[in-house]
Amino acid sequence: MVRCPNCGQITEGDYCRWCGYPVVGGGRREAGVALKERPSPGKYVLPIVFLSVIVIGLVVWLVMLGAQAQAIDARLSAIEADLTQARTDLSDTQATLAQTQAKLTQAQASLTTAQAGLSDTQQQLLVAQETLAGLGITLLASEECYDVRLVDNPQATNPSWAQLMTFLRQDQTETHTYIRDTYDCSQFSRDVHNNAETAGIRAAEVAVQFEGEVVGHALNAFLTADYGLVYVDCTRPPDMIARVEAGKRYRAVDLDRISGANIRDDPWWDALSSYYYMPSGTGGELVTSSIEIYW
Numbered sequence: 159m160v161r162c163p164n165c166g167q168i169t170e171g172d173y174c175r176w177c178g179y180p181v182v183g184g185g186r187r188e189a190g191v192a193l194k195e196r197p198s199p200g201k202y203v204l205p206i207v208f209l210s211v212i213v214i215g216l217v218v219w220l221v222m223l224g225a226q227a228q229a230i231d232a233r234l235s236a237i238e239a240d241l242t243q244a245r246t247d248l249s250d251t252q253a254t255l256a257q258t259q260a261k262l263t264q265a266q267a268s269l270t271t272a273q274a275g276l277s278d279t280q281q282q283l284l285v286a287q288e289t290l291a292g293l294g295i296t297l298l299a300s301e302e303c304y305d306v307r308l309v310d311n312p313q314a315t316n317p318s319w320a321q322l323m324t325f326l327r328q329d330q331t332e333t334h335t336y337i338r339d340t341y342d343c344s345q346f347s348r349d350v351h352n353n354a355e356t357a358g359i360r361a362a363e364v365a366v367q368f369e370g371e372v373v374g375h376a377l378n379a380f381l382t383a384d385y386g387l388v389y390v391d392c393t394r395p396p397d398m399i400a401r402v403e404a405g406k407r408y409r410a411v412d413l414d415r416i417s418g419a420n421i422r423d424d425p426w427w428d429a430l431s432s433y434y435y436m437p438s439g440t441g442g443e444l445v446t447s448s449i450e451i452y453w
Contacts, residue, residue, distance in 0.1 A: 294404025295449045300363075303452040305376075306348035308363055311355040316381045319418040321359065322388065326413060329353050332392040343376040346393045350378045363452045364389060366402055368436065368444040375408070375436060379451055385418035391434075398434055401427045407443040410434040 164179035300308040354361035400410035
């Protein structure tokens, strides 16, 4: 037995029976009693295993959550890239739309200008048609020519007076034999027209009617760049320049006897002492009544 160093009471055993304070040398319990009071290690295994499973599950869940987060980040990055590209495409589309609108505005302005020009041109055409009607002239297309086939060259251009003279001197259509109703003025004018177009010179066939006559005459016309409309008669040699004017006597002279300045000089034509003319049934000169020009 020993005295408890804590309370001073006499006790025995490993602990003071009065205050429970450990007492050194107070005596030991039997081994069997000591073993019964020790906790058994096995009773902690199940909680530890359960806790481990929970921790492992939590770790796995965190890993899966991280993988999902990475996938979401990747998807968000792709969406952001698509959004950036969409914004770029939208910007390009807006720029293209602005350019298209600008071009449309320009086109509308051009159309307005063209419409104004067309109106002016139509007015000028009306005046020209009235003027031509007053001169007894009707303009027609080549395919409307009723007695011969005219072949046009889309690339043909209007000649100068000098170019026309060069062509006429080289062309030999006037050397053909005149055969009435077989190879007469219609065929002469057709060949001159087609030969000129082949040479790149724009030409027309002209059908002329005379006052008091049933039968008319065919010749050619050229719109020269420097002297305007020139009538050419190649029905017989030599080639001639003719005056064809409604209400005026039909007259023609050789190429060497006329210049471009004389073409529309009626006093000059009227003062001629020698010239070619179309005789009437009474022996006088035929007067032109109408003119049809096939371009």
